[in-house]
Amino acid sequence: MNLQVLTYITVGITFLIYIAIAIWSRASSTKEFYIAGAHVPPLANGLATAADWMSAASFISMAGIVSYMGRDGSVYLMGWTGGYVLLALMIAPYLRDFGKFTVPDFIGDRYYSQFARMVAVVCAIFVSFTYVAGQMRGVGVVFSRFLEVDINLGVLIGMGIVFFYAVLGGMKGITYTQVAQYCVLIFAYMVPAVFISILMTGNIIPQLGFGAELNDSFGGGYLLDRLDGLHEELGFAAYTEGVRSNLDILFITAALIMGTAGLPHVIIRFFTVPSVRAARKSAGYAILFIAILYTTAPAIAAFARTNLINTVNNAEYVSMPGWFKTWENTSLIRFEDKNGDGLIQYVADAEVNELTVDRDIIVLANPEIAKLPNWVIALVAAGGLAAALSTAAGLLLVISTAISHDLLKRNLMPDISEKQELSFARIAILFAVCVAGYFGINPPGFVAQVVAFAFGLAASSFFPAIVLGIFSTRMNREGAISGMIAGIVFTATYIIYFKFINPAADTATNWWLGISPEGIGTLGMLINFAVAIGVCRLTAEPPQEIKDMVLDIRVPGKPD
Secondary structure (H helix, E strand, O other), X not given: OOHHHHHHHHHHHHHHHHHHHHHHOOOOOHHXXXXXXXXXXXXXXXXXXXXXXXXXXXXXXXXXXXXXXXXXXXXXXXXXXXXXXXXXXXXXXXXXXXXOOXXXXXXXXXXXXXXXXXXXXXXXXXXXHHHHXXXXXXXXXXXXXXXXXXXXXXXXXXXXXXXXXXXXXXXXXXXXXXXXXXXXHHHHHHHHHHHHHHHHHOOOOHHHHOOOEOOHHHOOOEHHHHHHHHHHHOXXXXXXXXXXXXXXXXXXXXXXXXXXXXXXXXXXXXXXXXXXXHHHHHHHHHHHHHHHHHOOHHHHHHHHHHHHXXXXXXXXXXXOOHHHHHHHHOOOEEEOOOOOOOEOOOXXXXXXXXXXEOHHHHHHXXXXXXXXXXXXXXXXXXXXXXXXXXXXXXXXXXXXXXXXXXXXXXXXXXXXXXXXXXXXXXXXXXXXXXXXXXXXXXXXXXXXXXXXXXXXXXXXXXXXXXXXXXHOOOOOHHHXXXXXXXXXXXXXXXXXXHHHHOHHHOOXXXXXXXXXXXXXXXXXXXXXXXXXXXXXHHOOOOXXXXXXXXXXXXXXXXXX
């Protein structure tokens, strides 16, 4: 059976499973739509959280960016992994104990202010739209290659699927769909990793193959030593060294860590379990399930980079294997024969280099480069779609609840019935899907980069307000509001300037203090903290009932 037919069958089966689950778990109340009725078992919530967390950026783009950037790309591994641990230990149990539907709910009630709620709504929508753009881009990449449709049409198909099960099931449908999607994506990620590890190093465990010696057919020697040598021969920085400054590495990593703990679509997952104890258990399960992929990603990145360089450099273009020509048709690989010799020159020097490879294709193309069976390649396509759609659904629900619950029910239209609120929530998802599709068709960067911007925005807006709201009885509404506005305005302005207004200036020499747009969220977070604490000290203390509430959610061992 040829690859395209096999891919259609594999992807079609997974889509039917998602749709069937959505129909089975249709939401009939706002509580089921927003937080799945708060009845999701810890194991299922751990699986769903892992799927929600491991987006297209994790599945498709993370290994690609580590593959290209080497040591510099490790910030994504450290930041996203460390961030989830911080979220699970420091944030999630307390927010679950608070017992509300959304992050703006917490901000509005904790800071006793409708204006604070509105600021949080704007931040949630802004962060979520930035994040979901990366997911839609990932959907388009998978569809354009494996189903051989235009990348824009691929985005539209993905929009239709996620809209169906998000509107029908809400958080209840999304949760159980994400359980299935985790199973699909982790199997799809690990199978080719195991195959390639055996092929290149003889080691069945990819994490061990990462530090093992290559087989003679791949040049021998230790994998990372071999990659360092290949990079230096082609004029790139050594794979294990990189080119970013230590300060920028620190700021990007911190932005990803703190941004994780402020991402509303991840936080909301801990509102779906029946108790604080269940929230802690589901966080533990999620860490385990996430670690399987995240400890494998560096190995896949190194295997893919070695395979790619060995396959394309100084190879005859007319003799390139079928996968190369197929990816060329998607415009995600481009060859320009500058010297007319028919050989592919893949080097760091932009004047000489003849090959451009979109880093988002590395994980998807890796099984083809390694000549794995068609069923493995089709499985990877299904896994990439599962990763993108699972996170997109969670983000769209955040946008929907921010509009229908926080903006309308809790602010502008408090008298609407539950049925009307549910209708507004579904209309909001339609609006969110359309905007997300636009950004998927016109993305502001590659998947992991776009997602990194979202994390920076979350770090600079939500993280200080949430942490201070939980651990400081003195923090008041004036401080929190001022901090959120200052943090997100500074961070968004910096990103927009370098990425959209003046992209030619997006170089280390022009960055403020040498901090890239991917890492500026850390500085925005520090500004948020400084402004919030400063304003708080100059204004009145919060009411006593707010102080009592803060102390109450921090009391351990309360009955569930």
